Amino acid sequence: MYQYDAHDRQLVLDRVEQFRGQVQRRLSGELSEEEFKPLRLMNGLYLQLHAYMLRIAIPYGTLSSAQLRKLAHIARRYDRGYGHFTTRQNLQFNWPALADTPDILAELAEVEMHAIQTSGNCIRNVTADHFAGAAAGEIEDPRIWCEIIRQWSTFHPEFSFLPRKFKIAVTATEQDRAALRVHDIGLRLLRDHAGQLGFEVMVGGGQGRTPVLAKTIRPFLAAEHLLSYLEAILRTYNLLGRRDNLYKSRIKILVDSVGPEEFTRLVEEEWRQMPHDRIDLPEAEIQRIRAHFAPPPFEALPQRDAEFELRRRGDPAFARWVRANVSPHKQPGYAIVTLSLKPHGGIPGDATAEQMDAVADLADRYSFGEIRVTHEQNLALVHVRQRDLGALWHSLAELNLATPNVGLATDIIACPGLDYCSLANARSIPVAQRISLALQDLDRLTGVGELKIKISGCINACGHHHVGHIGILGVDKKGEEFYQITLGGSADETASLGEIVGPAFSSERVVWAVETIIATYLSLRRGPEERFLDAYRRIGPDPFKEALYAAH
Amino acid sequence: MAAQVITANRLVDGAVVYLSADGQWVQSLEEASVAEGEAAAAALVAAGDRAVAGRLVVAPYLIEVDRGPEGIQPRRYRERLRATGPSIPFGGGMKG
Amino acid sequence: MPLIDSDGRTLSDPWRLLAEGEDIPELGPVLVPLRRWLAERDRLLARSEPVGVLLQSSEGPADLSGDLRRVSLIALEFPKFTDGRPYSTARLLRERYGYAGELRATGAVLRDQLQFLRRCGFDSFEVENREAGDAIAEAFREISVSYQAAADEAPRAADVRRGERTGYEQSKVCAGFWAY
Ligand code: SF4
Numbered sequence: 001m002y003q004y005d006a007h008d009r010q011l012v013l014d015r016v017e018q019f020r021g022q023v024q025r026r027l028s029g030e031l032s033e034e035e036f037k038p039l040r041l042m043n044g045l046y047l048q049l050h051a052y053m054l055r056i057a058i059p060y061g062t063l064s065s066a067q068l069r070k071l072a073h074i075a076r077r078y079d080r081g082y083g084h085f086t087t088r089q090n091l092q093f094n095w096p097a098l099a100d101t102p103d104i105l106a107e108l109a110e111v112e113m114h115a116i117q118t119s120g121n122c123i124r125n126v127t128a129d130h131f132a133g134a135a136a137g138e139i140e141d142p143r144i145w146c147e148i149i150r151q152w153s154t155f156h157p158e159f160s161f162l163p164r165k166f167k168i169a170v171t172a173t174e175q176d177r178a179a180l181r182v183h184d185i186g187l188r189l190l191r192d193h194a195g196q197l198g199f200e201v202m203v204g205g206g207q208g209r210t211p212v213l214a215k216t217i218r219p220f221l222a223a224e225h226l227l228s229y230l231e232a233i234l235r236t237y238n239l240l241g242r243r244d245n246l247y248k249s250r251i252k253i254l255v256d257s258v259g260p261e262e263f264t265r266l267v268e269e270e271w272r273q274m275p276h277d278r279i280d281l282p283e284a285e286i287q288r289i290r291a292h293f294a295p296p297p298f299e300a301l302p303q304r305d306a307e308f309e310l311r312r313r314g315d316p317a318f319a320r321w322v323r324a325n326v327s328p329h330k331q332p333g334y335a336i337v338t339l340s341l342k343p344h345g346g347i348p349g350d351a352t353a354e355q356m357d358a359v360a361d362l363a364d365r366y367s368f369g370e371i372r373v374t375h376e377q378n379l380a381l382v383h384v385r386q387r388d389l390g391a392l393w394h395s396l397a398e399l400n401l402a403t404p405n406v407g408l409a410t411d412i413i414a415c416p417g418l419d420y421c422s423l424a425n426a427r428s429i430p431v432a433q434r435i436s437l438a439l440q441d442l443d444r445l446t447g448v449g450e451l452k453i454k455i456s457g458c459i460n461a462c463g464h465h466h467v468g469h470i471g472i473l474g475v476d477k478k479g480e481e482f483y484q485i486t487l488g489g490s491a492d493e494t495a496s497l498g499e500i501v502g503p504a505f506s507s508e509r510v511v512w513a514v515e516t517i518i519a520t521y522l523s524l525r526r527g528p529e530e531r532f533l534d535a536y537r538r539i540g541p542d543p544f545k546e547a548l549y550a551a552h
Numbered sequence: 553m554a555a556q557v558i559t560a561n562r563l564v565d566g567a568v569v570y571l572s573a574d575g576q577w578v579q580s581l582e583e584a585s586v587a588e589g590e591a592a593a594a595a596l597v598a599a600g601d602r603a604v605a606g607r608l609v610v611a612p613y614l615i616e617v618d619r620g621p622e623g624i625q626p627r628r629y630r631e632r633l634r635a636t637g638p639s640i641p642f643g644g645g646m647k648g
Numbered sequence: 649m650p651l652i653d654s655d656g657r658t659l660s661d662p663w664r665l666l667a668e669g670e671d672i673p674e675l676g677p678v679l680v681p682l683r684r685w686l687a688e689r690d691r692l693l694a695r696s697e698p699v700g701v702l703l704q705s706s707e708g709p710a711d712l713s714g715d716l717r718r719v720s721l722i723a724l725e726f727p728k729f730t731d732g733r734p735y736s737t738a739r740l741l742r743e744r745y746g747y748a749g750e751l752r753a754t755g756a757v758l759r760d761q762l763q764f765l766r767r768c769g770f771d772s773f774e775v776e777n778r779e780a781g782d783a784i785a786e787a788f789r790e791i792s793v794s795y796q797a798a799a800d801e802a803p804r805a806a807d808v809r810r811g812e813r814t815g816y817e818q819s820k821v822c823a824g825f826w827a828y
Binding site: 005007008010011014015017018021022035038039121151152154155156157158159160161162163227235238239243273275278279281282284285288 | 708729730731732733735736737739743744758760761763764765767768790791792793794795796797798805806807808809810
């Protein structure tokens with residue numbers, strides 16, 4: 001993974017001191033809350049319902065074991081012993097004191113981490129395929145380009161006061177594990193016919209109040225021009241994006257209002273006039289960054305480990321976990337392991353300091369000291385020898401991180417909702433907990449198959465409900481918590497937005513509604529190989545509406 | 553007009569606080585000073601403004617409450633959660 | 649609202665912003681809104697006194713592009729500090745149109761934006777904050793590393809790394825230089 005050099009280190013240290021000064025000025029009264037708020041927000045520090053919340057960037061979801069141990073330490077020393085992994089591959093601490101935040105940042109800087117641009121109307125932490133560097137069929141490690149974007153976007157002097165926040169995601173396989181189409185910019189690495197490296201550039205996706213799927217504005221952009229092209233998109237947006245209405249200020253609205261063709265023309269025209277060599281990185285710098293993402297020293301192993309195969313055949317519980325939580329690796333004899341942060345009845349995405357420390361140890365032992373954070377709020381060890389899977393499974397089970405439910409109905413995404421978030425209309429976490437407990441029977445879970453349930457506590461859609469196979473949105477009906485259900489959303493390479501199925505359900509009825517949807521699917525699917533999403537796409541919403549509302 | 557209490561988040565640590573009868577910002581809603589009527593509410597707002605200027609709290613505002621056998625109860629659900637903390641155990645995972 | 653340069657030094661301000669309908673004075677530098685410049689350009693230029701133009705954040709530099717040698721000051725107004733359009737306008741003026749005169753940030757300009765503003769090509773700042781001198785000069789230097797090229801001379805980290813200070817060619821004249 002990327003390691004800071006003296007410049008990277010200096011920048012982060014400068015930032016710590018700058019923020020220390022800002023906090024001091026706030027505490028001394030030199031800055032009012034009004035003046036301080038945008039400053040703290042540019043550093044990921046929110047004031048939530050019960051306390052401050054500090055959001056820490058985990059660029060493209062990659063952590064070293066030392067970094068994860070540091071997060072555990074911060075959780076214990078400055079917070080309440082846990083952290084929350086978010087749908088943007090970040091980590092949130094829910095209880096830091098304002099006066100401690102400069103010290104927290106100083107501790108983070110020791111392990112090459114920061115909270116820069118984790119909020120505010122700027123280019124946010126760039127996200128990536130969480131299986132980067134391990135996934136089969138990858139063009140090259142997308143994190144090379146994420147790191148290039150991370151550096152370019154950090155304190156970009158022109159783009160720190162955009163009309164609204166701006167999110168970029170990068171992948172390098174046909175399969176989309178990073179939800180490209182719901183990002184302001186989605187970049188898919190590919191090669192053209194001549195073998196040249198480049199990107200498909202998608203612009204204008206997003207969730208929130210007006211969900212939109214991004215449109216491809218350039219099927220192929222030579223990779224070396226990535227930064228100048230991004231700069232052209234951002235400048236076009238900065239100058240033309242709406243600033244009069246919070247809900248119309250994302251780039252998706254601009255693309256929609258001028259039309260994708262005209263938007264593309266504006267970007268291309270701006271790009272044509274830019275001095276590319278000043279903006280794009282010299283090849284030597286790209287190579288320098290690329291070198292940091294060289295594959296780890298894999299052992300030469302047979303494609304299939306005999307001992308692992310034997311165990312899998314002999315131990316159904318192990319086999320179940322492998323089927324749900326282990327994915328194929330591009331390197332023979334290796335596997336990718338997802339650590340479920342969705343224990344049945346638990347809080348999606350939460351990890352205790354003890355779990356973090358233990359996962360760091362396991363990463364050192366089994367996965368070259370590297371941990372990934374997925375946008376589905378799980379962790380992953382992506383370079384595990386098949387022969388180690390049995391031992392790892394045992395260790396994870398002791399940590400309550402081996403629930404065999406990845407990609408299944410209880411692998412629920414849930415935003416913090418009204419338990420923490422000051423913008424929320426309703427709680428998300430308790431709903432996730434109740435659904436998860438209702439569906440926890442493992443045979444049934446496996447029988448239902450792939451099913452993505454995503455819950456947001458308000459229309460901001462941090463819980464990605466628009467792209468859930470079943471999406472659940474908390475709404476406030478006269479002071480009561482209600483939940484609106486959408487069906488048929490998807491965030492993968494076949495991205496689609498969910499459709500509202502009908503009137504919202506009360507908190508008591510929401511678990512029943514999910515169970516009814518699942519029962520309807522089971523009764524109508526062609527067979528176990530027809531996934532929920534495929535069945536929904538084939539049969540449409542009517543049978544579900546019928547089952548949910550006919551009795552009333 | 554419902555009875556009102558003034559609440560805010562404490563500047564240094566963000567904790568939920570209420571203005572008490574003896575003019576302190578306290579974490580327990582039970583100890584909050586309850587205003588009946590406009591004049592009393594205006595006095596709470598004025599005290600809130602002073603606390604902002606004095607760098608004690610951030611963004612104070614009035615909330616509506618009822619007084620019953622269980623003590624002071626905010627009317628809005630959101631405020632009930634603010635008063636009691638998250639409705640879930642902290643930490644999930646092993647503790648959950 | 650003190651006017652400072654990018655070293656935090658207080659500048660004296662010879663410019664007079666003409667109010668709506670106010671007659672053009674015979675002497676002294678005047679600053680006019682773009683609309684007035686477009687309407688009375690020839691009259692303003694006929695005086696052999698410096699002229700400046702004030703652009704709102706919604707106004708781009710295109711209307712001025714032919715006259716950039718004739719104006720000595722362009723002031724970009726920040727209606728709110730969160731309105732980031734003038735950053736792009738400033739870079740376009742400096743980098744695309746080669747504007748070399750004074751570029752002033754005015755309106756909602758806060759201490760904590762100064763470094764970004766300077767990097768985008770501004771060289772005078774009407775700050776809302778109370779500090780002056782060294783304390784504010786610090787604000788221009790808080791972050792000592794630049795990852796990207798902008799309208800200032802700071803080399804990018806990538807270029808420093810290559811060991812070549814590329815020292816971007818600037819046609820920029822020193823701040824505070826006016827033709828009178
Ligand atoms: S979706 Fe709404 S409630 Fe949930 S975290 Fe985002 S803003 Fe808060």
